[in-house]
Amino acid sequence: MHPQLVLLMELQDLRAQKRALHQDSGETVGLEEEHFNLDRSRAVELLEEKIESLKDTLTPQLRTRYERIAPQRDRVVVPVIQGTCYGCFVSIPTATAGDQIGNTLVETCENCGSFLYIVE
Amino acid sequence: MKLRDLFRPETVKLELESEDKDDILKELVELLELDEKSEAILFKTLKRRENLGSTGIGKGIAIPHCRSLVVNELRLAYGRKSDGVAFDAIDEKEVRHFFLIVAPPLEVSNQYLPVLGKVAQFAKDPEVPGKLTELEDPAAFLDLLEAHGG
Known part of the structure; x- marks a missing residue:
């Protein structure tokens, strides 16, 4: 796998975590706070820091392309399953x-x- | 949707070999049988989730969980470490039972959160840790889930 694609996938996973925790009242937030004692605002801060450093x-x-796409859509990196872009x-x-x-390449839809x- | 149907015998390991938190996470990830790169990405995502706050919920139980691009369906695994491992759990006690939950960023069936909640409820049942300790094979783990309505 292309190393930059690995980074993009890691970034996407972090964005998914942040998105789940950023909702003011969601099932995710409730579960994380109830069962795992997560400090949501601190967690979001940490995720933002990690996203920036990545x-x-x-x-x-790639960063330019990423910055262009990221504000417009939740999912910047998407799987291709049976020839279909899941974005x-x-x-x-x-x-x-x-x-x-x-x-092995970094391709865009x-x-x-x-x-x-x-996804093979 | 039953928890029992989401676990498979091959994703249940009753004798984890690792001796520390990172290696336990890696060993759990290996149970999902992903390719090497995907395993590495998933480990990092789980580790980053742990860095936000431990998923060790106390009483010897941890539920590492995340959404990740590396899976295209909800995947679960269970691992037991009889001696226990330091996992930064809420009660600061060692963890012996690990439930791994990984979901893709988007699921058609949207099972991730209900399953996470169900696993947490199951694990918090006061009788469960003791019963998990007594398990002799993966089939018994599945039977235990079934017996608890999962």
Whole structure:
């Protein structure tokens, strides 16, 4: 797997954690506070710090693309399952899907711009 | 949806070998049989969740959990470490029972949170830690879940 794609996936996981905790009143927040005694505001702060430090490790080109996509959509990195981008549910060109086998490149969806990784 | 149906015998390990928190997380992740890179990403995500606050809920139980891109369906595993391991649990006691829960960022069935809640409720049943300690094989673990309505 491409090392920058690994970073993007880690970033996406952190964003998912932050999004779950950022909701003012959600089931996630309730569970985390009830069962795990999580300090939500501190947790969100820590996640934001980690997200920023991880972004610094992206190449300038990828960081620019990331920053362009991230404010617009919750999921910046999406799986491709059976040839379909799970960001926009549009089929990925066969050539792109073929190039991305093994996730050795950092590819984006031509339709929605999300970074892609192939689930084999 | 029953907890019993979400665990498989091969994702239940009654003799974890690791001796510290990080290695326990890695050993639990290995039970899911992902590729090497995915295992590494998932470990980091779980570790980052632990850094926000331990998932050790006390009475010898921990429920490491997260959403991660590396799985495309809800995955669960159970591991037991009879000697116990320091896990920064709420009650500062060693943890012997580990329930791993990993969900994709988006699920059609939206089971992650209900399952997390169910596992927490199951684990908090005062009788459960003792019964988990007595388990002799993975099938008995599944039977225990069934017996508790999960």
